[in-house]
Amino acid sequence: MRETKRSELRAKTLASELRATNGQLTQTTERLKVALHAGQVGLWQVNMRTGDRWLSPELLELFGLEPDSPNAAGGYLSRIHPDDAEEAVKHEDRVPGEVTQTRFRIRHEDGGYRWMFSRSMLDPNHSQPYLVYGAMVDVTEDYEKELELERLNDELTDTNRSLESFTKVASHDLRSPLRAIRSLVEFLREDAPQELDEGTESYLDRIDLRASRAEHLIDDLLDYARAGEARDTPSLVEPQRLIEDILETVSQPDGIESVVEIDCGPIFVEATPLATCVRNLVDNAFKHHDNPPGVVSIAVRQGLKIVEIAVADDGPGFPSSQRETIFEPFRKMHARPEVEGSGIGLSVIKRSVEAYGGMITVESEVGSGSTFTLRWPIAALDLVEGSAHNAHSDTASQTELLPSLLR
Amino acid sequence: MHTLTPLPKLNSSPRSFGRPLSLLVVDDDEVDREMMVRGLTKSGIDHHIRTARDGVEAMDILHGQNGNPRLHAPFLVVLDLNMPRMDGHEFLETLRLTPILAETPVFIVTTSDHEDDIRAAYGRGVAGYIVKDRAGSNYSRLIEMLQAYWRIVEFPS
Numbered sequence: 001m002r003e004t005k006r007s008e009l010r011a012k013t014l015a016s017e018l019r020a021t022n023g024q025l026t027q028t029t030e031r032l033k034v035a036l037h038a039g040q041v042g043l044w045q046v047n048m049r050t051g052d053r054w055l056s057p058e059l060l061e062l063f064g065l066e067p068d069s070p071n072a073a074g075g076y077l078s079r080i081h082p083d084d085a086e087e088a089v090k091h092e093d094r095v096p097g098e099v100t101q102t103r104f105r106i107r108h109e110d111g112g113y114r115w116m117f118s119r120s121m122l123d124p125n126h127s128q129p130y131l132v133y134g135a136m137v138d139v140t141e142d143y144e145k146e147l148e149l150e151r152l153n154d155e156l157t158d159t160n161r162s163l164e165s166f167t168k169v170a171s172h173d174l175r176s177p178l179r180a181i182r183s184l185v186e187f188l189r190e191d192a193p194q195e196l197d198e199g200t201e202s203y204l205d206r207i208d209l210r211a212s213r214a215e216h217l218i219d220d221l222l223d224y225a226r227a228g229e230a231r232d233t234p235s236l237v238e239p240q241r242l243i244e245d246i247l248e249t250v251s252q253p254d255g256i257e258s259v260v261e262i263d264c265g266p267i268f269v270e271a272t273p274l275a276t277c278v279r280n281l282v283d284n285a286f287k288h289h290d291n292p293p294g295v296v297s298i299a300v301r302q303g304l305k306i307v308e309i310a311v312a313d314d315g316p317g318f319p320s321s322q323r324e325t326i327f328e329p330f331r332k333m334h335a336r337p338e339v340e341g342s343g344i345g346l347s348v349i350k351r352s353v354e355a356y357g358g359m360i361t362v363e364s365e366v367g368s369g370s371t372f373t374l375r376w377p378i379a380a381l382d383l384v385e386g387s388a389h390n391a392h393s394d395t396a397s398q399t400e401l402l403p404s405l406l407r
Numbered sequence: 408m409h410t411l412t413p414l415p416k417l418n419s420s421p422r423s424f425g426r427p428l429s430l431l432v433v434d435d436d437e438v439d440r441e442m443m444v445r446g447l448t449k450s451g452i453d454h455h456i457r458t459a460r461d462g463v464e465a466m467d468i469l470h471g472q473n474g475n476p477r478l479h480a481p482f483l484v485v486l487d488l489n490m491p492r493m494d495g496h497e498f499l500e501t502l503r504l505t506p507i508l509a510e511t512p513v514f515i516v517t518t519s520d521h522e523d524d525i526r527a528a529y530g531r532g533v534a535g536y537i538v539k540d541r542a543g544s545n546y547s548r549l550i551e552m553l554q555a556y557w558r559i560v561e562f563p564s
Contacts, residue, residue, distance in 0.1 A: 172489045172518050179518070179539065180438035186545060187445065 041135050044120075046091075048130040062116070062138050064109030081105035081113055088118075091132050097124035103143065115143040160229075167225045174218050181211045220344040224329060227351035232270040234379035239264045239300045239307070242275060247298075250283045255292025258282075264302035268379045270356055277349045277360075281311040281372050284345060289315040305378055306358065312371040317364045326362065349374070421561055422481050427453035428557045429482040433465040433498065434458070434516070435490040439539070443485065446546045452554055462493025466501065469508055480511075481562035483534075483553060488517040488524055496524075499531045510563040512556075516542060516549060 036043065042059025046052070053076055057067030063079065065072050080088045084104035091100040100120050105113040120134030185208050189196070196204070239262050247258055278298075285296040299310045318326065329347040353360050357377045364370035423429075432443050440458045447454040457478055459465035464475075465484070471477025484502075488495035495515060502508050512534040517524070520538045528536050534556070542549035 168519070168521060175518055176436055180436060183438045183442055183545075187441070190445075190449075 039137075041137055044118075044134045044136060046132045046134075048132060059136055062114070062136065063106060079107045081107070091118075091120040091122070091134065094122050094132075096122040096129050098122070103139065114138050115140045117143075163225065167222055171218060171222050175215060178211045178215050178218075182208055185211075220348070223348050224344055224351060227273075227348045228355045232272050234268050235271050236266050237269050237271045237274070238266050242271075242278070243298055243300065246275060246279045246282055250279060250286060252286055253289065253292065256286055256289050256294045256296060259295055259297040261297065261299040264300045264307060267302065267307050269307060269376055270379070273352050273356065274376050277352055277374055277376075278309055278311070280345050280349055281309075281374065285311055285313040285315065285370075285372075289313055291315065302378075303375070306375045307378055309374045309376070310371055311374075312369065314369040317366045317369050319366055320364060323362055323364070327360070421559060422564065423557050423560070423562060426481075427455045428554060429478070430454065430456045430485060430553070431465060431468060431478055431482055432456060432458045432485045433460075433462065433490070433495070434485075434487040435460050436487070439487070442546050443550075446550045449545075450547075450550055450554075452550070461490040462495070462498030462501070465498055466493070469502075469505075469511075482511070483557065484511055484513040485516050485553070486513050486533075488515060488519055488528075496527055496531075499528065499533070503531055512560070512562070514553070 035041075036056070036058050040058065040062065042062045043056035044059055045054045053073040055073045055076065060067055060069055060072050063072075081104065087102050088104040090102045094100050098121065101118065102120075103115060103117050106116050108114050115138070116136050117139040118134050118136040120132050122129055123131040123133070185204050189204060240260075243260050243262065247260070252258065282296065282298060289296070294314050296311065296313045299312070301308045301310075327346050327350045329344045350360050353374060353376060358375050360372060360374050362370055362372050428447070430443070430447075432440055434440050434443075437460075444456055444458075447456060457468055459468055465486075467473045467475045468478050486495045486498060493501070495517065499513060502511060502513070513532075515524075515528045515533050515536045516539060517537075518539050525536050535552075537549055537552075543551075
């Protein structure tokens with residue numbers, strides 16, 4: 001009697017537990033169903049022994065079929081694009097529990113092909129190591145965008161290559177005649193039977209000057225074309241040394257003083273292009289100063305991921321309306337005709353710093369000077385390894401860099 | 408007491424010793440060719456110079472063909488890169504594959520400072536690579552260097 005009661009009670013408890021579990025299961029299934037439907041994720045299963053295949057209603061919908069189409073699973077293989085036949089069944093011969101991912105084309109009911117991305121796995125429980133479960137989504141839109149991007153990228157690479165060979169040809173073919181003109185002027189001078197009169201001498205001087213200016217213009221144009229290439233790899237740079245080296249190489253006019261303020265430790269940057277940009281800014285500040293005595297100050301500060309270099313002068317300045325146009329090529333701002341230059345320097349700096357992901361800005365006021373601020377990204381640490389690979393450089397020396405970077 | 412070991416006697420002098428500087432200048436720019444001739448003449452260096460407009464003409468001179476008398480060794484080749492018909496790189500490649508000419512010392516003198524050109528040239532064993540802009544006014548530095556090279560360097564026989 002007691003036994004029966006106990007059994008009855010046990011049965012009741014079990015039944016209610018079962019109901020609860022069932023309810024949970026229904027809830028989970030319902031959730032999964034809605035989520036799969038909303039996410040347009042199709043599920044599939046294949047038995048590698050028998051070749052039997054099951055496709056979820058969502059998957060059939062991805063192919064443009066009715067969710068309950070008969071024989072849909074049987075026709076699955078014939079839907080795969082012939083070029084992707086191998087890729088589509090990559091899940092075969094895999095280790096249980098290992099995820100396989102593939103991308104392949106499937107013929108849609110509308111006649112076109114769709115790109116599918118599928119992830120699958122052999123039964124991880126080892127009980128049925130011939131059952132493969134997978135999930136599939138339609139990635140046509142994303143993948144086509146990706147392909148388009150790749151195509152555009154290839155096109156761009158081609159354009160860059162032909163531009164590079166163009167600049168190479170231009171530098172040779174434009175420079176040669178100019179060099180020849182200057183040589184011939186020289187020959188003429190040397191071979192003159194007597195001293196040349198003032199007029200002839202001045203004409204020869206002017207031929208030489210014009211040819212030499214044209215040579216400089218070609219150099220500047222090539223600099224401008226090359227500035228967008230960004231091909232240097234980063235190295236460790238000591239800001240103090242960088243600025244000192246620059247001040248040693250630029251010509252500092254009488255009466256113009258330079259002040260340097262460094263608030264920045266060693267930085268990991270593309271040393272050569274950075275130095276070129278800063279040198280040009282400093283050189284400009286000296287060159288365009290029209291009213292000595294004056295001061296050119298150079299300040300280096302370290303930001304979170306950038307180094308900020310500000311070059312300020314108390315020279316002529318310019319109207320703030322020209323803050324953007326000043327960086328356009330061939331724009332000569334200065335009213336000093338005796339200052340040599342093609343007006344391309346600032347545009348080269350802008351192109352170069354932007355190619356490395358940085359920026360340049362300027363603040364200026366007529367009569368009180370200009371401040372050019374260069375913001376140059378500091379290369380990430382993981383680039384150390386990458387750059388060592390790219391440059392085929394000595395890995396040991398790159399590794400030595402690390403401790404000093406981490407200090 | 409230490410006795411000084413006498414220095415070994417120099418019993419051979421370079422094959423170029425006492426001879427005029429012998430040059431083949433290959434350049435499509437006539438003014439640059441002329442500059443070389445003028446420079447040598449002006450500096451008073453005794454020279455024997457032949458010029459070619461491109462690689463094809465240069466090969467004719469080195470082989471003594473197509474009406475060109477052959478240039479006799481030892482000589483130096485001064486080679487431009489950008490040239491029509493056969494450019495400097497092609498000429499150098501052909502030269503290095505020609506048995507009797509393969510070891511010829513060649514100096515590249517060009518307007519190109521492109522690293523690909525420099526690497527390719529040294530890859531084919533040039534004696535030096537000079538960019539025209541840095542050769543001195545009227546090639547003065549280049550001529551000085553060639554003369555010194557000619558005086559002290561051994562040539563393959």
